[in-house]
Amino acid sequence: MNAFKSNIYKYLGGTCQYLIPLYQRTYSWEKEQCARLWSDIVNLHTTRREGHFVGSIVRIDEDSAAGSTLAMIIDGQQRLTTLTLLLVALRDYAAANEDCGVNPNKITDTLLLNQYETGSAKYKLLLTQSDRDALIKKIEGAPIPGSLKSRVLDNYAFFSGQIGKGEITPSDLYDAIGKLQIVDIVLDRQYDDPQAIFESLNSTGMDLKDSDLIRNHLLMGLDSATQTDVYNNIWRPTELLFDYEHQSELLDNFFRDYLTMKLGRIPRKNEVYNEFRTYHNNSGLPIRDLCQDIYSFAKHYSDVHFVRSDDAVLKSLYEDMKAIRMEVAYPFLLRVHDDCDKNLITIEELREIVRLCVSYVLRRAVCDIPTNSLNKTFATMKNDIRQDDYLRSVKAFFILLDSYKEFPNDERFIATFLTRDIYNMNRCRYILGRLENWDNKSVVSLENLTIEHIIPQNPHLSTDWMSALGSGWSEIQKRYLHTIGNLTLTAYNSEMSDSSFTEKLDMPGGFRESALRLNKYIVSQTTWGESQVNERAAQLGEVAKRTWPYPTLSDSELATYRKQDDSAPQYTLDSYDQINAFNKMLFEKLNLHIMNLGTFVRREFKKLYIAYKADTNFVDVVVQKARLRLAVNMKFADVIDPKGICKDITDVGRWGNGDVEVFLDSLDGLHDVMAIIEQAFRLQDAE
Template identity: 40%
Template sequence: MKATETNFLQFLKGPKQFVIPIYQRTYSWTKKQCAQLWDDIERISEDVNLSAHFLGSIVYVEKGLYHVTSVPQLLVIDGQQRLTTLSLILSAFSEVMGEQIKTCESITSKKVRNYFLFNAEEDDDTQYKLLLTQKDRQTYIDLLERNEFEDDHSKRIVENQKYFKDKIMKSQLTLDEIYQALNKLIVVDIALDRDKDNPQLIFESLNSTGLDLSQADLIRNYFLMGLQPKEQEYLYNKYWYKLEMKFDKLPDSSYFDRFIRDYITLKTGVIPKIGFVYEAFKSYVTEHAHLTTEEIIIDVYSYGQYYVNLNLHDKDPVLENVFRDIRGLRVDTANPFLMQVYNDYVQNIINKDELITVFRLVESYVFRRAICSIPTNSLNNTFAALSKEIDKTDYLNSLKAAFIFKTSYRRFPSDEEFRRDLLIKDLYNFRNRNYLLRKLENHNRKEIVNVENYTIEHIMPQNKNLSVEWQTALGSEWEAIQLSYLHTLGNLTLTGYNSELSDRSFSEKLSLVGGFKDSPLWLNRSVSKFTTWKKESIEERANILAERAITVWQSPTLSEDVLKRFKKNENESKSKTDYSIEHHANAFSSETHKLYDLLKTRILNIDSSVHEEVKKFYIAFKYGNRNFVDLLPAKQTIKIWLNCKFGELHDPDHLGRDVTDIGHRGNGDIEISLKSETDLEPIMDLIQQSFILNSDQDE
């Protein structure tokens, strides 16, 4: 590797061509970045004491990739964005001179083009100093040649060059002053020898913060950078570029990174942290060294197509109907599992009906949990591990058993729990209210009703100043009834006549044009059977809708014989790692056991989703998948560790000890000793703080 500080304009002079590899991202500088560079140029020009301005480095491969020509072709590894932007400035500068808008004594327009933009003595593509990637290439060439742009040209290339041209024309600086400023620009010229240097390692060190490139960008470069150009172009064009085009149709660019994270989760069963997806991917590839680069890219390509179908549109209308419902719930954490199921369908391990059954079970699981307000922060780990719980020789039964066996915060809510919470939940302010009403309305319908064409209607009005007629219908407790039942299932429906219905009496809402009796909607037919609307009416209709909901979002069921078979397997798999409180029996004294029971009761009462998990060396209390307090019983005391950094909690009594650098059993850096019941209250306050801190963190 050779690194040299050099004048940028001198760096461009002489026969050479900088080639942006096909796998590099396209030109992406925004107006904000261009404005910053232009401000720097003006400042440089005005500061006579400033002899140089450092721009950064340009890293390229000097040997070993391209055939020998009269023009050395240099493969740019890093710095292509600033190299492109500076070339756009030079293009704009030469155009202003060529159009005689301003004059310059220091250099001519022809020399700017011949020195810095073209290899003047060459033909074909070798005449251009800079060859960009993908559609940027033709746009940049058309810009230099003053050709008409193609319909799908790179708008950013054109817009940024125009921005600099406008700045040059309107600037108070002369062209000579601008040219002198450009002459002060300095870059570090880093030339790599492919036979001696490792471009990938150098590229990683230059992009170690991960701020400039997305995780997907880094992975693409990791795959393609080390290959020969023809192989790069083949794999990029055949797979990666096609996948990027599919992802471009999704709402934002972050979907590609999220897909890669889900792909690694699916393959390894471990969820990488957002900023470390690239590292996790490299580890996965290293562990699967028997696979070729093409085999891995093909696999990524296949799962990427599944991901796009799941999150955008599937060409199969039957599957698309199912996928649309999953999208409506916005449960991205299920994607690793759903992609695996989709792959099993493509590989003919399951048929379409089985695929639909699996997806409907997942939909019911997620929706029932949302209705029952079960925390979602454990769902990603649940779905990451779920495919391992499936016996592919008995796919559906094993999945149903896996759901049935889940308890505590992972549970699949029963019909009773689902019904109970559905009847009392504030559904008007529920995130998935439209999804709920759409599914209830369209159950078993072939002519689908588009809920988006309707608005939510409160049968008993929202107006706190209810009319005398409504007060009479509801009875003397009308205020309490309105407060308790207003936003609940029984009182909500859909209408296209919201303004007409407004706060009218129930009899008017029934009979007017567009009213409940005149409506084609099933939800309104369930209202029109009533002659009055009061507490009992709301409850009765809520029960009708809840029964329908139990049919729409079904729970898994298995016969006792089948369940016993999977229960046996479940017990066998758990027996190796599960512990009960008896495992720690010898550690307790009668006094500390009593103290432990008191403490356990208080901790479990913090939240209904808090659960105890006995480990080999300590007893954990968890919210979701996260320990927030760990206990270790002894004869004289109970050791307590809080899963927080020392100093994070408000501890006025200084009960916590800093064990950050001291070996200990539990999680976290705060250790407390509980010796008597009198210390319970202040310790519980600290445990409560730890719970709040940990419950706020997404797993």
């Protein structure tokens, strides 16, 4: 490895062509980074400093041909590309303003082109294929197709705008750019490992995404011809499945869900790349086959995320998923869609499974069950699917969920649905829209509709409303105002406002003129009060049960999926030999604090200890004669223990789970012990 001090004009002024390899990420700097660079350049001029360091550029030189050198950029393409765009913008301004003091031809001939080369070899900087065309067109001054999207174009426009403002003269700008200092780092192929260097850049604060590192891992090791083939025919089509504006973020999310689906567990956000590398090494798949597998699942992922499907029913279900933000189900649904492709299930069964997933998430939201465990439920769900009895096994899985993972049955769902505040749920408009369009052959567009309270929200009701509601009008308004029976949709919310029920019925655009099925019961009434709200709520509840169905299986079908553990012994606190009045008192206090960590915490009395679980055990309590011994389920190196009360029991035989041991022998230590337990609990809650 050799390093040289240089400036941007010296760096671009030779005969070298700088090539961004296919495995590199696309050009990703946004306006914020460009604005910072512009500010640095202007400040460099105004303060009359001799130079400003903008970072290093790491390259590997290829064999020279015809006197020129081809350099592969390992790091620094963002800076190099941005400075090139600034020079193109300055050149174009100079070409249009001949007396500005800058020679546009000099910029083109010395900094943008190798003028004695032909074809693509003549360009000083050659980007990856997704950005290459945009940069070449700007350098050549060629027309830009309206369909071409690239940050190259966005940032060129930014610099053109800044130059046009006249904050700094073009000649001063040209001089200031020449003062930008870089460190030119040239790697030695014989001694330096480009892949290791590329990966290390991420650990030193460079903003590389997991998808950047994964692309590098897969493509860098291929020979040039295979690399080009895999990139053009598999990898680039995968990237193009995702939205241009948020491509890197969505790809990172996809890879985490892809690994979750493959591994049956959720990788930590900061471990996705390492987990992928391990998965690849263990899978034994050739890189081409793995990339093709990634493309197949990315197609399903992007179809769901962007609501794309030729199947009208699936497309409607994808819209539901987007409306209620159920990305947590993506890992499981990736597997189900792939199994449909493999003809393990029919398209009808795929629809029903997706519908059940929507129902599961929506019913839990209505019943206000904490969502903390949903991602883990869907992550492990594939492990309970029987390929020879696919749909029934999915239904059985949902039916047999209990405690904090429960799929609310009709009784619980409707009891809550009829009485809870639906209006202040962020899914309120979705709920009303689905009730309107359920089993409706002529789907109603909700675009211009807003939520209407039939009994108005104004606490100062008119005399007409007070009379209609009766002597307890204030309590009735408070109790039913935001419930489903009092909510509907209208395009005339502002017109209706606090009007009486009769006025809302008959005004222009009122309920009688509405074609909405939501208003069918309303227009049959002459007055509106408690009984009407309850009756309409009951009717909508029946529709809700069909809109978001509960899975059904006969007892005999379900029996084969029930765990046969009836013969297992049942334990209580009194089952432990060491239990006495003192440690029982300690346990009861500790138990109260642990159970208060969340409504989804479960406690199980085991033969040797008491287990507390969220998704799995986070602390196990062993009853000892004069104290309680706690096994905390986390790595000892990760525990924050300012009081020094924890003991490392890694690889030491103990009852319970985890590498951390702590004791509770008096109530004085309860607070400190809970501080340790909460860490393990939060780790299970972390995404």
